[in-house]
Amino acid sequence: MQTNNGEVSFASNAELEIISATSNRVRGIIDPVSSEFVFRLNIRSFNGFNTELQRQHFYDNYMETDKFPTAEFSGKIIERIDFSQDGTYDVRAKGDLDIHGQKQTRIIRCKLVLRNNSAYVDAHFVVPLAEHNIRIPKIVSQKIATEIDVAFKAHLTTAPPTQQ
Numbered sequence: 001m002q003t004n005n006g007e008v009s010f011a012s013n014a015e016l017e018i019i020s021a022t023s024n025r026v027r028g029i030i031d032p033v034s035s036e037f038v039f040r041l042n043i044r045s046f047n048g049f050n051t052e053l054q055r056q057h058f059y060d061n062y063m064e065t066d067k068f069p070t071a072e073f074s075g076k077i078i079e080r081i082d083f084s085q086d087g088t089y090d091v092r093a094k095g096d097l098d099i100h101g102q103k104q105t106r107i108i109r110c111k112l113v114l115r116n117n118s119a120y121v122d123a124h125f126v127v128p129l130a131e132h133n134i135r136i137p138k139i140v141s142q143k144i145a146t147e148i149d150v151a152f153k154a155h156l157t158t159a160p161p162t163q164q
Helices: 051-062
Strands: 001-012 018-030 038-041 070-077 089-099 102-115 118-128 147-157
Touching: 018 051, 018 147, 070 102, 089 118
Parallel strands: none
Antiparallel strands: 001 018, 001 147, 018 038, 038 070, 070 089, 089 102, 102 118, 118 147
């Protein structure tokens, strides 16, 4: 099962400013036999932000996309799931979350809906910037949260994904 248009959005809810952005360019695959998965995102595919300058600072100063152009989550679904059986499952995805060149092993709770040979994944989690060596200068510390709220959604199918 695979997708080329999964969606990830984030929000930084700091004392003086809320920053949010979304990308619908997450590429991913889940192997229904082994329950292993990989989801990858080009960081420069995020849109939103409050200003163009804010977006450039995100890319260049914080995420350093010239050095670290992608983020990735790869691992395995902990629970045993029969992907041939339609249903809704609360599962845990355990794997390496690689952001800004720093891998952290994470367990992320997800809702997995299987229907008509498709899978729908929905997850919400928090990313502490310090765990991924993302430094925020003191001068803007009240405008950028130290923990970022992340939402992820994807529709995966057995058909080859469309190219974008």
